[in-house]
Amino acid sequence: MSSKRKRLVIRVVRKERKIVDLEQKIAIVRQYEGGQTVSFMLRKLGLSKSTISTIMKNSDRICEAVKGSAPMKSRPFNCFTNAIAVLHNGALVLWMEDQIEKHTPLSLMTIQAKARSLFEDLKKKEEYDYGQSFTASHGWFNFKMRANLHNVKLSGDSKAAEPFIEALDKLIKEGNYFPEQIFNVDETGLFWKKMPKCTYIHKEAKTRPGYKAFKDRLTVLLGGNVSGYKLKSLMIYLSENPRAFKNISKATLPVHYRANKKAWMTLAFFEDWFMNCFIPEVKSYFLEKRIPFQIFFIFQNAPGHPQYLNDLHSNVKVVFLPPNTTSILQPMDQRAIAAFKAYYLCNTFAKALSATESKTFWKDYNILHCIRNIAAGWEEVTPQRMNGIWKKILKRFVNCFKEFEKEKQLEDISNNIVQLAKEVDLEMDNEDIHQLVEDVGEELSNDDLMQLEAERVAEEERQTAQEEAAPKNFVMKEMAAAFSKINEGMQMFEKMDPNVARFSKVDRLIQDALACYKEIYNEKKKQIVQSKMDIFLK
Template identity: 30%
Template structure:
């Protein structure tokens, strides 16, 4: 869940919600903050009430020059953010022009006005990330209240696993960059080579071997490094769409299930309702499948609550290290990217997954409401980003129509992600 700094007016509404006998979790979901934030507000009730009496309802991050007209624009931006609708400078200027006409304010909504408005209210421009606006909060609350306690009572923490897929465009650089003002800043070619990953871990930090799904059955870069590849803790499979299918999902689970049977263990596996996961459960008597309700994964799936984000950060670090080293040897950065092979990607994937810390995994499970007792943790940074751009649509349309278990467009866009270090959650600093 993204961090939100509530202003005093919103904090007062939190206190009012508490007075209406809403519990801490209900309040946190309603105001889209973590439970620790709610507790802090309640513990500082007198301070909030005092600020409200002194008419300090606005966020302290708005400078004194912000006026009533600016606040109306800020409210408009917030309303669009709340429904996940992207807005442009043109839309904001058009809204300003309409409000100026409505309130008889002598303001020309020019580019200059918009620039000054951004500085006054600290409005930032960036990419929209995540899918929280499509979350079914009622389903989240019901699952957390009724299902999670049953799972936790039935299984030990080390016997509760979560599996999810994600994808990496393994040669793609971030689409945003820092640049010197008024200097040229052009982009580079978009590299569309990708692999899909199946990642699985339990609530105490144990990780299963990741499965990498590529397009080629035996890529040239892997053929020449078979000995090294066998030493890596990865499983490589392929299909024409580089996508998880029922067949591959069954194959992956069978390897794990054989080990479970060998050690006489039974586990709970939490998965989403993606079509490729709909296999014959009877084939795996030692695995109890726990299906997440639709529209709840960004809240209830631990891998989506920061584990995959941490993994992709570490993958990009390995990619950038390669570029840094070669660049210091006077190589052209763009030629460096072209030379990256799927073998490099497999090595970095194995390394990145092994480096995801136990602490990160535990915190993400707690953040996803899998906790033995009430534990307060800070919100996990969720730039587990679903970039729904034209390039992804182009790739999706290229998937074979006859491919088994071809995903829906929504499922595809949800999985085709890569963390962008130079982008950020689109936010309005004054809200």
């Protein structure tokens, strides 16, 4: 008995394909850049995840299409996108860097709140209603990756610190470095004319046009080696030629003096200091001590610090501290800078006491007086203290410098400042001194941030106009290719030259001249072999 098999009929019901026009696409791009999550847009628009992903992948082309489409509402898009770009790449990043420098804890919520605040101020400044809000959602927070600010937490990362200390010690042993050859530097902000709010100087100055001097900030770069030697300090101020420098040669100042409008460290300033101040000074120091000219330079990876320092001099090995470990590992952060600032205050008050009229002294106190007190304050930081700051990362080189002794010294300096202040009729206590020493300034306002961002953009445009060359660095692959081409060229000359002695002499001269490049190449080769070390040193 034959049986008929029932035919299974499957009806495929195709979803109606949604056509997404240019206006809808740009709306999706706007919403995403405004902080909306993909999941929210999926629910709201009824589109598939792949559709939205494709739109976001092609956002650049969509934006270009909008520019060529006059009827589209292009101005709101451009204004909104520009505002977001300022947040991603400029004002918000500046604010975060400033907070990190001041050791102010940052959280997702505080960053989101600041982003929204900045956006609203930018909106008012543009005097245009974008027609949408900026929520600074969790989805938006991936801007950190673009801004290269992955480590926004401020508490020291002890997990990263411990293996780094072991790796560092291994490197120093392998290189047979002496304590005199191991250096660290760091910069700090100094409000050079600031007084506590309770003093008559602050109250009187607040009523005068020159009150802004109390907020006048400069940058000082300080550092030294494990044995306690101190480098000549670098100072960055706002003015290239202050009035106080009349008839004064900058070369005779007790600091290396540089200037820019923000009194900030820049890549150009640091490279200039490194090659023209640091290297010559250390070279002379080594000659005096009869020590081989080899430098082990421990350094914080921060804005204004070049990443290519290893390529600048073949006798310098640069090791960067791991991210988010500055408070734990940076030697100069271990109260050396605090001691310098305390001594600076102490010297300033001592000068005020020796003046015939203290009120006149404060009124006439200028940047040249400040420089002299910076030099005097730095001079008073002892070699013992400079040796003790290395205790956390190179304990075996530290000569029994106890923590309580370090803090007692700071307390004694503070008490001395309070006593000097009283003698010049200034009512101050130890808490006032602590605030002055630790003062990193008020939080930058939104207006300050936008002004700094505008200056940054203007500076970039000026540099582009001047066709300033990008920083050079050595690349192993290209170096190997260069050596190969030089060898090929020499082989060609060898085949052509009948005079063997002449060729040998030329070949020897060229190989001797190339020795410095080969040394850099071999050093880079070692760094690649030690791949495990690179994890800690980046």
